[in-house]
Amino acid sequence: MKKALLKKLYLLALLTLPITVFAQGTITGNIMDQNGEPLPGVNVVSKGTTNGATSDFDGNYNIEINSFPGLLVFSSIGFNTKEVNVTEAGEVNVTLQEGVALDEVILVGNRSKPRTILDSPVPIDNIGVSELRNTGQPTIDKMLTYKVPSFNSTTQTVSDATAHFDPADLRGLGPSRTLVLVNGKRKNQSALVYINDTPGKGEVGVDLKSIPAAAISRIEVLRDGASAQYGSDAIAGVINMVLNKNVEYTTVNVTSGITTEGDGFKLGADVNTSINLGDNGGYLNLTVGYYEQEETNRAGTPGDDVLFGVSADDPTWSSWLSSNPDLGMTVGQPKLNKADIFINAGVPFKNGKGEFYTFGGFTYRKGKSFALYRPPYWVSDPSNLLHEAGTEYQGFQPTFETDVRDNNATVGVKGEVLGFDVDLSGTYGRNAIDYEVNNSLNVDLGANSPTSFDVGAYSFSNTLANLDFSRILGQVSIAFGAEIKEERFTAEAGEPASYFGGGAQSFPGLQPANAVIAKRSNFGVYGDLEWEPTEQFLIGGAIRYEDFSDFGDNVSWKVNGRYSLGEKGALRASYSTGFRAPSLHQIYLSNIQTLVSGGTISNQGTFNNVDPVIREGLGVPQLTAETSKNISAGITFEPINNFTASLDFYNVKVDDRVLFTGEIGNDGDDTTTNPIEQILNDNSITSLKFFVNAVNTNTTGIDVVLNYRNMKIGSGIFSATLAANFNETKIEGQIDTPPLLAANDYIIFNRKEQSRITSARPKSKVLLGLDYNIGKMNLALNNTYFGEVSWMHSSNGLNGVDLGNGPLPTEDEAFDQTFAGKVITDLIIGYNFTDKISGSISANNLFNVYPDEIDTKGDFVTDLGGRFKYPWEVNQFGFNGTVINAGLTFKF
Template sequence: MIQILKLKRAMVLTLLLCFFASLSFAQRLVKGKVSTAADGTELPGVTVLIKGTTTGVSTDLNGDFQISIEDDAAMLVFRFVGYLTKEVPVSSKSYFNISLEADNRQLEEVVVVGSRFNPRSVISSPVPIDNIAIDELADAGHIEIDQMITYKVPSFNSTQQTVSDATAHMNPADLRGLGPSRTLVLINGKRKNASSLVYINDTPGKGEVGVDLKSIPTSAIERIEVLRDGAAATYGSDAIAGVINIILKRNVNEGSVTMNSGVTTEGDGFQYGVDANYGFGIGERGFMNVSVGYADQRHTNRAGSPGKDELFDVGADNPWIQANPSLGMVVGQPDMIKGDAYFNMMIPFAGGGEVYANGGVTNRRGKSFALYRTPYWIADSPHGPEGFLPTFENDINDNNLTVGVRGKKGDWNIDMSSTFGSNSMDYTIGDTYNTDLGEASPTSFYAGGYDFSQLVNNLDISRDFGMLRLGLGGEFRMENFGVRAGEEASYFGSGAQSFPGLQPSNELNKKRYNVGLYVDGELDLTKAWLLGATARVENYSDFGSNLSWKLNTRYALLDGKLNIRGAISTGFRAPSLHQIYLSNIQTLVSGGTISNQGTFNNQSPAVRAIGVPELKEELSFNYSFGMSSRLTDQLTLTADYYNISVDNRVVFSGEVNGGDDPNSKINQILAAYDITSMKFFTNAVNTQTQGVDIIASYNNLAIGRGNLNLNLAANFNETKIVGELGTPQALKDAGNDDWFNRKEQGRLTSARPQSKIVVGTSYKIGIWGFTLNNTRFGKVSWQHATDPEKDQTFSAKWVTDLNISAQISDNFSMAVGANNLFNVYPDEIDTKGDPVTDLGGRFKYPWEVNQFGFMGTYVYTKLNIRL
């Protein structure tokens, strides 16, 4: 038996030797060098592939390569960022000198957003556009899209919120400080649905509705285009500040698996995730690209540690406070688990047309924390004598699907599509109880939820007449907003501690539709002078019609190396269904007293009784001018000034009470609803925003044996309130002139940085890549509700991110890095004698105004496997 086993092993060994010997005779080694066509500089890191296979190598530090070839009929493919791809037949040659031409088309970053005609470059566009590849965004080390864009586009801001109910699970994001509602988000050029949430807590973007950017997985994205100009005439409502167009991947026969993990240097906030992407070919030109992902994030805590509680006037001698100097608080990012799946596909059909589709599903479950209920706040509870920390648990689902067909009919390009999108949120309030139910109270409650969905049908037709390009089309959109009540125990009496559940009286299911028609044109007056014009009319079922228009122009000098550009437009934003119909009750903590505060919807008799009119559309007037230049193939520079006026802005009021007269109309309303104050939405503020965007980049600068890229981007802006507030008549009669007080006004004008500068450098040498980004977040100011002496300005700060990567093999790379390398935090809160400012020391860092959050240094590692 042993002899038989030995014989079998010998036979296997012999067969293996014969196999590898046959390979060695079938293959031959091909060598070569790759350099630039311009000056012969050696190019390290060039990808060399055998066409039609995944077999390939990369050039070394000297630009040299060697690769095994089985077939003399094979074709070698040479690829390198910033250079034209080159294909070379092997034939019988054994050595190749390859020179690559600079790819000006790639350097100029062709984009599709902002025009319905042929794609044009960032430099030749008549309006400012950023075009950012996902690899460039990912090199900064951030995981979520909103954070990636924040550290790349100076006029975009998004920060993690905390202790703010559902807002802690969605980061309010905006362009040019104009609030989340005024930035339109597209996926492959089609409108993305808004979230179901209104940000009603004391955070930036309060009273606004935005898109849930966390719902779009980075693994599915090829690049992001950011149009920094008013575009309501082109795309409809919400595009007052600009447009973010997310382009999905379409690569085939290749893919990747990416794993990441990280933690803060404080030892909390641990995160890990894995995502995969792969593209399949369908026929000769079709494709299906699929992405799936999973991520897990743990919470952070940067609470204050006052050792006393001035909010409740409890001193340091209290035994519980001596044992819990941080007052039991958890202030930071929430726990979160996310899973997602996305796809992008296209199938051509006879006649040159194609069917396309894209979409995805995302589920996110998170847990954030409320204010700790101390024993001297809630004396008796099922949790025992130590008090309890209520949790706010969110279950968020975001789904979207686009299906369309495009092709040509004669000389006309036709694109028809339908897009459905929805977002839902369900709330559970955990580790709490309802004091009015006493010992019978549960400690966890389903508190209700929100839904928002939209169905958008588009028809776009365009034709090129040579010097003139003409487009026209229409959009039909249906929207639905729904509210679900929680279980009865969640809202019985004063309701669950920290968040009384949504009541049956809050339930609703509201719909509306709108029809939009547009005409769009571009005319080449001369070879150098481009003129564009757009007009759009929309009719909404709930408030009527609007006409908006836009004119833009660009004049090219020095053979297109320098462009002078400008635009002027009107725009509008329809009040969201959320803002029209939302109503709820929140727990309010102020001056040591606890009370319930009601939000009344804009249609309620109570709001009409105090003279608040029905909501109507916001109107904007936008003009901008600037220049763009490509002085050399490596050096680009753009600078643009913008001025945006928004009239009739929809705002969320501050706390409104009836004053000292118990018989006032407002006090009668409050008594009828068993609340101490009320809030509402109204068109009441006119604002003017102006600023400057500057972007400069120098790419592919040869330094030693590597290439250096340098980028500088800056935004300087100012928003101010123009004219008087639109105060409802009943509040005027009651002398209540602080219904939209200084603090609420400051949220519009100074809660976001008034300047931001991004200085980025990346260096590639051989297998190594180094990325260093320095971001200067300008000052923000918090305004006290009534006393200017208690205002505080939080100074500008520099935040440094470092990423080091290594392409270990053709199919394997890794990276390590640190976000906020030097552990920079915002200035600490100075209460100036008012304990409400930091809620009795519970908050150490500002949360009502934000620059870059307060998580500190985050270190991470990433692994990527190419499939």
């Protein structure tokens, strides 16, 4: 494998040897609006190339031109695009008129030339950093949730490490099927598999908390399948985070907030600045940030504990239950401390004939979440380990604490070879998580048990080399290139005390048998072609071949087209095939988890896909790639000045979807032992899980975006945006159950697990944003409707075993519950005290809206005996209630 990888790297290096770069000069200037005010954040692109720049706070810009004569394209949100011919290096000043939002220039989705949203044959959102900050949300994943209707991410609780990462997905297709890029280069995935009962269970995503908003100029969201262009994971779409370059001023942001319940205090500060490197337009942009938040608690208050059969009037425990009606629980957002540093730099060389560039960053964060409280009647405390001698034992609540490091770096060079724009780059990214369980004990160690445990660690890294060529030949644009990638996943065992016997309470440590170092490599080549025979008509296509060292190869392709309606809009459509390689995590993850159900404590084992227990004992096949078919069609148009609209339909079919099975345990017949039960007995566990390609899904949806900008009301300017997503995912055909399990009547993916795919995320989401600028003040009122979600019981209480709470319910008393849709309102008020000092106050969830409370319908396991008040296995928008924020921005 290593020899093959080295050979491919050597071939890539040979391709770069004949590179000779040349350019013609630099254009500088200033950009203003029609009132003579400077315009920051304007995109400037040398048309027909990938050269781009962004104007600074004073409207100044600097861009390299490869050859003269050339055409510069100036575009910004809310302004008409302007094209300017340039014949020589020098100064070009531009005035933009207020106008169309469809003219925003985007880079993602096209390898050969930048296009505007109007020109693009696929739907793309272009979101500026000011729009992201105006959500009042603390991290990128939450900002996108309140800006992109088809994107969802919510805080999880009492879910081990998942509480520190928050699964995020696009178009309801799960975290694994969205590709994340930084400056067009692939961002590494996190080291975590979401294995708890949350949305995205069994999947792997990118750690979006590791990218600070202060480092970002804008985010481009491609809502279309793009595996043929970018490779694995791009089934649902692509998120490209474009970093800041030259900025005129150093910007300092300070924010703080707290819930109206008095908890969840948060504080953040960041600095962004840039340094000019030389006289030829070189730059170094630097971002440093810090953020912290305290936990929140919205636990239920049952007053008694039906989970363990202890009532409020129990003579032994009534005093404790009276003092702890919430059963000691902490249910809410985790505690978090985060620090990060990011850079983005470019250095022209040989008098501007080429550019070296580099970007990347490092994020370090520590988190603390909470497990189920262990009341004194649940777990005994040997030798007063968790309380002082002579005091009455009150039980304990273990904490699950994470130490997360995420770092990525890209180094590259751009130039020209025989008329082709060439980009050669190398990227390294890594995410690592160390786990600790504190305020806990291992009862099997008795008085020798520690109360803090190192329970293990995970890491994931990838190393990439990319070589990309592009060129415009009249009406035809071509691009092609290659990528080599190596991935590495590791799992480290915890200390022996963490897994001895039953292990540490709440999370038994990873055992030596769970430790692994796994690697794989893959090689991909692609070609991209666009033909624009007239100004109105565009047709394009792409094809990609990838070969993976562990499961084989794949070919994916795409065709798309666009018919321009002039300045009034365009018709567009695409059809593509795609794929997603099973992650190394899904192939090699194994562990043991503690389960609590009906007062019974048990251990569940996850076996990896290469374990003989799974492959030979159960006959589970080797994991292979998911494949997809993606079709979309839509229209963008401007029926009147300042009003723009887009409507897009999409259908995504995913075959052989990788899933994490439900619990597979005893069949309830104590008279015989089937082969599966024998495996459980041999491994001293009560149930098992594994990963398998077993489900085909069909997702259909509609995206709608309406914008009305620059309406003069009084002495101010009013803008409004209405954006919506409506989608539905269905499971098609039969679930592919391995023959041995099917022969013994096991269901590997029950109703509850199916609901995580079909109903755990809102099927509808609508955003209405109202913005009013008057003088030095800005008022923003955002309303987000999160549609209903449904929690489905594993058997719906109709054909399962007695759960210990009397006879099974009738069909009218079934356990399923639908949680109604709700509207979350955010109010943001900003004020510019001077040109360089501004402030803001905001209220997120202004009207203190919470999800519907859990209705157990007789199933006390649904809310774990009343410990949970609000749903957590399905989640619309969390349950913190109103959050009041304040912020200050300084520029110097």
